[in-house]
Structure formats: structure tokens, C-alpha cells
Amino acid sequence: MVQPPPYPNADDRDAILDSWSHMLQTYTSCKHEAPEERLSCVETAAMDTKALLKKNGYDDIYLAGMWKDTLPAALVWTVEAAANDRPTQYQGPSWSWSAVNGAISYDYRKMRQDSNDGWCKLINAKYEAGTAAAGSLTLRGKLAIGKLCHHDYKDWVENGLIPEDVLRTRFGAQMDIAELVDPDAGASLGKAPDDTDHLHEWCVRFDTKHDMKEEVFMLPVSLVPAGNPSLGVTVYGISLIKSVGGVYTRSGMWQVSMSSKTEARELFKGLVDIEITIV
Secondary structure (H helix, E strand, C coil): CCCCCCCCCHHHHHHHHHHHHHHHHHHHCCCCCHEEEECCHHHHHHHHHHHHHHHHHCCCCCCCCHHHHCCCCHHHHHEECEECCCCCCCCCCCCCHCCCCCHHHHHHHHHHHHHHCEEEEEEEEEEECCCEEEECCCCCCCCEEEEEEEECCCCHHHCCCCCCHCCCCHCEEEEEEEEEEEECCCCEECCCCCCCCCCCCEEEECHHHCCCEEEEEEEEEEECCCHHHHHHHCEEEEEEEHHHHHHHEEEEEEEEEEEEEEHHHHHHHHCEEEEEEEE
């Protein structure tokens, strides 16, 4: 099993949850004959993890393949090779990795570094374990609209920067963020710099190709400093689609690179905090 990165000040809880996240990455990368049972297949591991957490003084709550105390940071998971469509049979709430098929990756400890600094807060969580595995999260945060464009990156393949199969699988459901907009006033919050013409800055990685839209709601979750301070910071969040009844469903994760924490906070400063429910 891949070892977790050497984070400073790691405690037993971090080590336990690192093992959980790495277990999920291994588990979801395997082929499953009954994908609709993705959640039920990890229930034993979940109960063992819960017991281990409790033994170490942490009584966490299990929610559809995730742990309550790791939210909202753990919402920023990524599908490594997005499928064309979502499963025809319900597999779990959209905010959980169980809702889609394919290998997922996430690093909750990396994402939580600044996730509790006013970006997004968990207000309430509901989860009904069982076959339907229904659940909802109520979050309070700032919601922007992302206007997206598609870059096929064929020039990257032609120049030998990435293999074609990697482009087709890992980046086949990715779109660039051209601009962030205030959903109420319609005013521009910021546009992607001209020098972001590459794979990892100002982009959305959708959970499936079917989810790809030219306009999505964007909820910032975490602000993560680069290892090298000269490289600035990255804001990570989840992309959402507004559904009937005013609730939202997750459609992917996004990231925006900025030169500093101050610049990153200024980007979303004009937005008011609102409560949203994701199912």
C-alpha cells in the first residue's frame, strides 16, 4: 500500500484516516462486478476504522464512505479517469465518491489546511445507511458561477508533454475556467490569467463526461499553500449543479492558482455567505 505523505504534526487520528483514504484509492481502482454495492463493500472496513478512531479518543461519524470530522475538506476528491455517464442505478449521494464509478483520489489532510478559515463550513449532515444510501449535506460558504471553456490539449500531445492515453483518460473530462462571476450581481470576480494555458491551473475536473457544462456553480472549500512559497497558493472546491427544489448535486472538483493567500481571498471577498444543501 502506498504510504501517506510525511505531514508535520501528524497524530494517530491523521494516520488512521490516511490509511482509510489510501484504502479507498486502492479499492476504487479495482473492477467491481456490482458497482452499486461500492458502499456496502467497505462497511466492515468502516466499522473497524470507527473502532480504531474511538480507541484513540475520536468518536467520528461515518457518512456514505466519508467521515464527518473530515468534512468539508474531504469533499475535494477527484475521479482519476472519468466515465462517460453516471451510473444508471443510484449508488450514493453525489458528494460521496460512491456516487460514481472509477478510481478516486483525495488527500483530506492537504485540503483541510485552510478549510476551516472561513471558506466553507459544515452545518448539518444526514445519512441513511442501506441500499439507497441517501444523504444530504448542508454547507455554509461562498458560491460563485464558473464560466468554462474546453481546451483539447492536442498541442500538448504533439509536443510530447503528455501521452495521448493520459490525456484521453485522466483529462478527458476537464475544462478550463475562463471567468468567475457573482451569481447575484452578474459582475466578474476574476478572469483566468493569460499564462494559465496548461493542465492544472484554473480548471474543473468533472466526475463524468456527462457532467461537463459551460457554466457551473463553484463552492470554494480549501486554500492550500504550495510547497515552495514562490509558487503561491491553490484554492480547491467542488462544482455544483442546481436541481429542482433548490438543492445542489456535485459535478466535479476545481482548482484555481493564485499568487498569494491575500489575492485568493480577494477573489471571493464580494460574495455573501449562503447555506446550500447538496444531495
